[in-house]
Every structure is written in structure tokens, then in C-alpha cells.
Amino acid sequence: MTLNPPPTAAPARTRVISRARPILAAEAESIAWMRGLEPLERERAIGDLQVVQVAPGELLCRVGRPATYWFGVLDGLLKMSNDTALGMPITFTGLPPGGWFGEGTVLKREAYRYNIQALRTSVVTGLSVATFHWLLDRSIPFNRFISQQLNERLGQFIGAREIDRMTDPDGRVARSLAALFHPVLYPGVGGLLRITQQELGYLVGLSRQRVNEALQALQAAGLIAVEYGGLRVLDLERLRAWGR
DSSP: OEEOOOOOOOOOOOOGGGGOEEOOHHHHHTOGGGGGSOHHHHHHHHHHOEEEEEOTTOEEEOTTSBOOEEEEEEESOEEEEEEOTTSOEEEEEEEOTTOEEOHHHHHHTOBOSSEEEESSOEEEEEEEHHHHHHHHHHOHHHHHHHHHHHHHHHHHHHHHHHHHTOOOHHHHHHHHHHHHTOTTTOTTSTTEEOOOHHHHHHHHTOOHHHHHHHHHHHHHTTSEEEETTEEEESOHHHHHHTTO
């Protein structure tokens, strides 16, 4: 969890839901949990999923608003954050392609306790609360997926607490990068993460210049390769252990 300034706020726009469209067949095929559904379940899920594009700085979820959808990132990069008593945002995690989030809030039918904001133009899909619970009531594979999500997310946040206490900037960048390459939570990332140094700085609470220094050190150590428009992990286990 890191304290950092927010990205530039997006201009006033129409409500996100008013811009939504049905999911495309190719987009539905990319959703991991969809593959375990029975035909009737899959038909309902595809008919229910809505897709929207969010602009940089735009909020998809806001603290205190009731949860109406369970969300997944099809493309782009989001961040999960909240505000301190002093009004400074605390970043909990980044949300790259393939990531689904908010299942705990949807399960409990609570209001959001965090903000979800786009760091760049992103494409997000949402499954309604009603269909989410309908699938829970009838699909064992869907239940297993949600259980695994909750378990992996718990481990992620325990790791985030450890990162938050690190004083070594290189270690903070390394461990934060490793979290974004989580193969279960973010299967859409693959081997290459599309992220800028400025975006990574927002997630770890460091300046772009200091992030650049850390990335150069990690590349020299053979852990990552800095490529045009993104980063490739060469040794995920060493990246996870950096600074220990």
C-alpha cells in the first residue's frame, strides 16, 4: 500500500453505465472463469456482461457507492485506492488485463470501501450482482474460481503490507512488479506488462525518475527486460524475493 498523488482527473463525462455495450464473442472467450460454465450458465453470463471504456483518471468504483457489478479488466490498467484522513490516496494494488476484482464486496452486497480509477484508457467488463449470485448458487467451477480469487487476493494484500514497510526503493519496485505478474489473479498479462514508468510510479509511490533507476538496477541483475511500451519478467521468483 503506497501513498502517492493521483493521476490527472478525467474531464466530466456521462455515467459509465450509460456508455456500456454487450460483450463481444472474442472478449468473452478471453475470460478464464467462463470456460468452466455449463451451456445455460455461459449463455446467461454472456447475455449479462456489459463492457465499457474508461478514460485516464476516470473512476469506475467510488467509496460508499453500492456494488452493482463484479468487474474484470479486458485491456488497460486500473488502480485500487482509498484516501487517508489527510486526503492523500493510498494505493492498494494495480489491476492489469485479466484481473477480476470486487468479489468480496459483491458477496457481502456492501458498498465499495475503495476507489477504482483508470491509469490509462481501459476496457472493463462487468457481471451484475444478480447473475454473480445466480452462478454461485449453481456452478461448482465458478465457486472454485471465486474461492481461489479470495485466497490469492488475501496473499496479495499480505504481501502489499510487507512492501509498504520496505525502505529500499528498488525492492518496492521489484515486489510491486512481481505482484502485477501474478498468473492466477492477472492471467491476461502473460510475459509482457504494458506499463509506463509514470504509471508504475503511481502504484508504488515513487517518482518516475526513481522508478527508472530501480528498473535499470533490476534489468542489470537479469530479473527484467525493459522493452518498448512495457516490461518483461525474466526471473519471477527472484523478483518476488528481491529485498528479503
